[in-house]
Amino acid sequence: MKKLYGVIGDPISHSMSPVMHNDLFKVYGIDAHYHPFHVKRGDLEAAVQGLKAINCSGFNVTVPHKTEIMNFLDDIDPLAEAIGAVNTVVNKGGRLIGFNTDGRGFLEGLKRNFAVLDSTRVLIIGAGGAAKAIYYTMAHAGVKHIDFCNRTAEKAAQLIEACPFSVQSNIYPREKAENRLSNYNLIIQTTSVGMSPNINASPLSLENLGIGAFVSDIIYNPLETVILRDAKRRGAGTQNGLDMFVFQGAFAFEKWTGIFPDIERMKQIVLKHLGGK
Numbered sequence: 001m002k003k004l005y006g007v008i009g010d011p012i013s014h015s016m017s018p019v020m021h022n023d024l025f026k027v028y029g030i031d032a033h034y035h036p037f038h039v040k041r042g043d044l045e046a047a048v049q050g051l052k053a054i055n056c057s058g059f060n061v062t063v064p065h066k067t068e069i070m071n072f073l074d075d076i077d078p079l080a081e082a083i084g085a086v087n088t089v090v091n092k093g094g095r096l097i098g099f100n101t102d103g104r105g106f107l108e109g110l111k112r113n114f115a116v117l118d119s120t121r122v123l124i125i126g127a128g129g130a131a132k133a134i135y136y137t138m139a140h141a142g143v144k145h146i147d148f149c150n151r152t153a154e155k156a157a158q159l160i161e162a163c164p165f166s167v168q169s170n171i172y173p174r175e176k177a178e179n180r181l182s183n184y185n186l187i188i189q190t191t192s193v194g195m196s197p198n199i200n201a202s203p204l205s206l207e208n209l210g211i212g213a214f215v216s217d218i219i220y221n222p223l224e225t226v227i228l229r230d231a232k233r234r235g236a237g238t239q240n241g242l243d244m245f246v247f248q249g250a251f252a253f254e255k256w257t258g259i260f261p262d263i264e265r266m267k268q269i270v271l272k273h274l275g276g277k
């Protein structure tokens, strides 16, 4: 029988996961279909129970459910537990197991474009599920200075408190972060601000961006957000969320099927659908 996979989130219409995974199922001869499910915050528990009841084989989890979903799964992989967020669920014999492939996906993608050193000074914008995974993974990789700028300071404080690695972290409100931006070599934008369809929004002004700084936005739709356009205009190196997206998807696909898929093909499929190059 054809297997069902999917992604749950709100918003969800922008997601390229369906075209990417459906292409992979075809290429690797797997009889399965991947569907986007629009699930609002209050409906998460019912949605997870429903996916379990219909024996969905696995699904991805995106904004705003990556943390909340942990309450509704049968088991959580230790890495996802430590990160405190789940973006991939595997149905193992009727039990839903949560994994996190975001942090690993982000670092794999970043390393292709930027040399991460222990001395790299990082500012993370946002403190949601994706930020958690990135923070944990960068700290685990040895980065010693990682600050936060988030609308809700308390959420960033919880991330810092929960991190088991030796890392120095402060939380700055938007204006303060903007004023001291020249302190950072790497700015990582993890909020949904600027994501399609609200493509004219930016979470931070880059007026004080330091020379040689690199700006990474985990959004891939649009391929160039307002903040990335601004960074390029100022001569900074930039990276959109495509590499992270493709790598997190590849690690998820591997968990579901045992196959590590063709990264370049995945990238091309997503780019084709986004109309980029």
Ligand code: ATR
Binding pocket: 062, 063, 064, 065, 066, 067, 125, 126, 127, 128, 129, 130, 131, 150, 151, 152, 155, 190, 191, 192, 193, 203
């Ligand atoms: P997920 O856990 O799936 O990553 P999330 O918890 O909603 O989703 O995280 C999204 C991040 O984007 C959060 O840091 C959120 O800020 P809050 O912690 O204050 O909720 C941030 N975010 C979303 N919309 C925003 C907006 N309009 N302005 C500033 N930050 C925003």
